[in-house]
Amino acid sequence: MTTGVKTAAAANPPAVPPTASSAPAPRRNWRSALRAWSPLLVLLVFAVLPYSTVSVPGVFDGPLNGPGTLQLLAICLVFGGLAAGYDLLFGRTGMLSFGHALYFAAGVYGTDILVTKAGLPLWQAALLTLVGGTILAGLLGAIALRTAGIAFAMVTLAFAQVGAILVARDFGGLTGGEEGLSLDVSGLPAMLVGVGNTVNLYWLALAYLALVVFVVHRVAGSPTGRVLAGLRDDERRIGVLGLDPYRFKLLAFTLAGGLATAGGSIYCLLVGGASPHVTSSELTLSLLVMVVLGGPGTRWGPVLGGMLYMYLDHRLTAFGTSSAVDSLPGVLSGPLSQPLFVLGTVFILAVYFFPGGLASLSTRLTPLRPLLRSLLRPTHPTRRPPAGG
């Protein structure tokens, strides 16, 4: 998201040839102002996006405000938020949870069951689910956090597996088992139902993403956030300060679980029901991939990673069956038609070559900037690049 804006900002100055000495200071102010406001700006762009009828061939099928495109974008937004919430655990506290799918699935199935089976109004169902999911995260976190490191990862994985089993075995006929459970829309507010109202769901998803980013940002900037960062870097030091690591980790775990539950509720509305794949450990692994691809512990990296991952996951399926890939020899076309093969490979390469993820790209390019600038400025021989001076 910000990368686009940043490159625009970086590209602008040479277009306005500045006078030799007075230029840098005002430009920096302007840039830092842009940086501060850019999140709102991007939010605004995304908010008005559904009013655009522009078609981007190859990127989306149909115009931007078509229901298909809006739904895909909305799913991307939800997963952007989900990844940002997961990063509160992985990137900001250093907790490797392999069971985050459980809380997302709790949101999806909780909302679905309460609306479809219990016949509750949506807002009650969503609220109950949120409370339930948060409590669940708190309880299971309280047990799992008795362990640490790899054992913690295993325990969370096992707990999530119980969720997957419960859903798959369809205890009490609540979940629909392998078939999933489609959402009974008759009791829902009219503005959230039907293909024509996809745009409302899109805005809901956008609001969710904004909320998660805001919450995570506020937590990370608070004293609690600094303790969490300390836990990530060296837990012993936090213990030495007389703070109880357990309580802080449990807080982060519960908060992230609650945020995932909320995302699940919205996802349930968005896709009109629940299917067992949201309980799978693969979903948690995908979250991990999203965060690492985007850049763990950064503000926008996980969001970007989550959105990009979901976009690719959906689009690569189409790409895999496209004629371009089909015409390739079988050795290539087979693997390329599997989104997970492409994403898994990209992920592995990212671990080796871009340890900081997408978010680190801009800083990695920083050493090149003076070079770029000098290349762009052959017409102003009087201004020397700042490097070396």
Place this chain on the structure above:
Amino acid sequence: MSEVVPILAVAELSVRIAGLHILQGVSFTVAPSGVTVLLGRNGVGKTTTLRAILGLTPRGGEVRGTVRMGDRSLAGEPTHRLVRDGLGYVPEDRCVFAGLTVTENLRLAERRGGSPAYDRVFELFPELKRRGRQRAGSLSGGQQQMLAIGRVLLNDNRLLLVDEPTKGLAPKVVTEVAEVLERVAVAVPVLLVEQNLAVVRRLASDAVVLAAGRVAWSGAADELLREAELTRSLLGVGVAGESHVPLSTPAPGSAALSSPTDGSVPVSSSSDAEVAGR
């Protein structure tokens, strides 16, 4: 410290672990014979120094400076190669393999291509031969220390790094360990970390004192120990009546291990604040 060519030369060694500057430019040399003792208060970085020489700094740690053995630079070499080339290491807290038998512990230390000198080890520590089938974890602290020293002596070394060999041991065992090290040092130079000043007095020919991550003093050991005031200011201990561990002079060759009930203090985990990752 002396005009002879040192066996080991450490120059401007800096170690940073988890953002903490443990060592900040440590330089010293180790004489080609005798015992050079590394002194300093708890947490000053003595163990970190030995580990950095061996390339055992934990991940995330940052090491700068040079370490040379003879005319060879050790920096960046993998630990196992340094050890094979004759850098023997007796770690703090013994670190014998508790689940392995004494014999297995020794067998593990055999180096490929070398002929393990079991005679030498069993002559120094006959107890190790008798207890061959016992699990190392069930040995007393003193016996574990003997095993830790013994497994290094299976091979010929050019230099031994010995970290607090008397820590947590009963006075009688401390004497025995000191006796063994004295005999060992006749053949191989030793860089010794030791807190027990009586042991230092007995063994050390040269001394290096660390304080606040730097070398605060270096020179002949007896010079340091003679100056009570100097010792106190550098180490924070008194020398005159310091002998909290009386060192009796044992009869030569009495380095046999004491009985299993030698009343030694159980091996304690590192109380140093020094970071020693696994």
Place this chain on the structure above:
Amino acid sequence: MSTIVLLTLTGLGLAALYFLVASGLSLVFGLADVLNFAHGLFLSVGAYATWWAAGNLPGAGPSGFGFVLAVAFGVAAGAVVGMAVELVMIRPLYSRTIEQVLVTVGLSLAGVALLQATWGADPRPFPRPDWTQRVTSVLGAKVPNSGILLILAAALVLAALLGFLRYTRYGLVIRAGVENREMVTALGIDVRKAFTLVFAIGGAAAALAGALGGVYFGSVSPSQGGSLLIFAFIVVVIGGMGSVVGSAYAAVAVGLLQQFVNYYGTSGAGDICVVALLAIVLLLRPQGIAGRAATT
């Protein structure tokens, strides 16, 4: 009575499968600190390689000696893949534990997708000798031969592993490395060679599980490895990471518990009991049953 015998033996068959996967997983984790999510892939590689060999490899086939050859090919493929994963992917990230986990996660995703792309997502019928499809009467219970085969194979692997760990130089290095890896290098031993070796052993054992599991289930599919892996993880944690014997005990406990509860309770309740067992063991003994030692 015959029901109990049958449940016990099928439970042990399941335990054998878990043990074959978990023993390698446990050694890899105990020695190299690598939580190997790609271990399920080794299993799938073994299953598919056996399946492929039975159809295509000269001399190999679905019965008699041909089948043995096919399984041997599968096991060798698992060992080679395990070794390659260690050398190419894990070693460059030496001692960077989290990155190693991430890489194996990526590998498990990509590997399963690759199998799917090559042979499709649907289960394929697995070649199996006729005698494995029959039953043997044990104390009045009709026990499938494929289950007995699994139990025997697992017992053999357990004995071979223990012998290897106890009586060979590399076994000694591995046992010591599980206890304290750093000290092994400080004795002048290149412990990374042992890493490659445990990956190869783990890959081979998992591949054997894949081949014999294929016989047991009668089919092979790309996702089989992943679903077994979670229970193998649970077995490893309960047994104590790094302990082969602990894995064996834990595998038996998990297999029997799962089989009996699933039979006498609702289907699926056994799986949940297993997770409950994991939670209890971890709360009482965070280091698992056996603690950190390869052969206790």
